[in-house]
Amino acid sequence: MNPGNALQCAKCGARFYVPARQWTRDEWKDISRVRTGFLLAAAGVVLVWFLDLGSVAPFLAVSMGSGLQVLAAAGWAVGAAGAVLLVGGTFLAFAGRRPFEYTYGGKAALALILLPLSLLFTFLALRFLMGNVDAFLAEADLLGVAWMFKSVLLWSFVLPMLAVLGVLLLAFDLQDGRGLRLAFIGVLVFAAAGLAGVLMGWLLIDLAPQSPVASTFYGAIAPALLPQRFIDIAWRLVFAVVLVKTYRRIARGEIPVPPEMGAPAYVSA
Numbered sequence: 001m002n003p004g005n006a007l008q009c010a011k012c013g014a015r016f017y018v019p020a021r022q023w024t025r026d027e028w029k030d031i032s033r034v035r036t037g038f039l040l041a042a043a044g045v046v047l048v049w050f051l052d053l054g055s056v057a058p059f060l061a062v063s064m065g066s067g068l069q070v071l072a073a074a075g076w077a078v079g080a081a082g083a084v085l086l087v088g089g090t091f092l093a094f095a096g097r098r099p100f101e102y103t104y105g106g107k108a109a110l111a112l113i114l115l116p117l118s119l120l121f122t123f124l125a126l127r128f129l130m131g132n133v134d135a136f137l138a139e140a141d142l143l144g145v146a147w148m149f150k151s152v153l154l155w156s157f158v159l160p161m162l163a164v165l166g167v168l169l170l171a172f173d174l175q176d177g178r179g180l181r182l183a184f185i186g187v188l189v190f191a192a193a194g195l196a197g198v199l200m201g202w203l204l205i206d207l208a209p210q211s212p213v214a215s216t217f218y219g220a221i222a223p224a225l226l227p228q229r230f231i232d233i234a235w236r237l238v239f240a241v242v243l244v245k246t247y248r249r250i251a252r253g254e255i256p257v258p259p260e261m262g263a264p265a266y267v268s269a
Helices: 023-047 049-064 066-095 106-138 144-157 160-172 176-208 212-233 233-250
Strands: none
Touching: 023 066, 023 106, 023 160, 023 233, 049 066, 049 106, 049 160, 049 212, 066 106, 106 144, 106 160, 106 212, 144 160, 144 176, 144 212, 160 176, 160 233, 176 212, 176 233, 212 233
């Protein structure tokens, strides 16, 4: 005997007719949550870049003047809004996972952990490094300051790996072939551009004039942090496209498909 929920005959292999069912009201709400979540995450992953800019502003102020504290404040404000959108969008995508339960949910839960951790660790690392820069400045230790600036470049590349992995996990399960290729391109862009930013910054610091005049030395090394900051936006734009693409797939009714075979995709109102 075939179980009541069987899709085909266990003996002869003939497929049974399974009537398409309509989405329930709760399922529509969940689908809407996921769709909105991906759109918010797309905006957030780009706006979080301003945190990168704001976070290095105190280091730039070492040689370029305290006026850059305004840049830090603006960067943190816009970047914090982006972080809220990114984490909030990820939460919505996770909360609405029920209609996608056969293909989606576990990776989104990991993304919901990794994204806040990346933000927290980056903030703590930069605060620690800034404290060491202040200590070396007080001792007029030029070599120590240079190494701290190199450390800023290194940790600014290493710690966002958690964010890249989080965004990749968030989007991974709902991609078609083109979306997957684009997502992996985003990872490659992060790795290649990130390493290039670190090496470029280190080279600029090594080539900084070794002048006994402190202002000249500091003025030469602080701008070395900027190329990495602007390179960093490249992978964010790639992943923003991936997330928007996922939003559009849901909005067009391509996904999700109910577990029952033969059920039509929903059409958004």
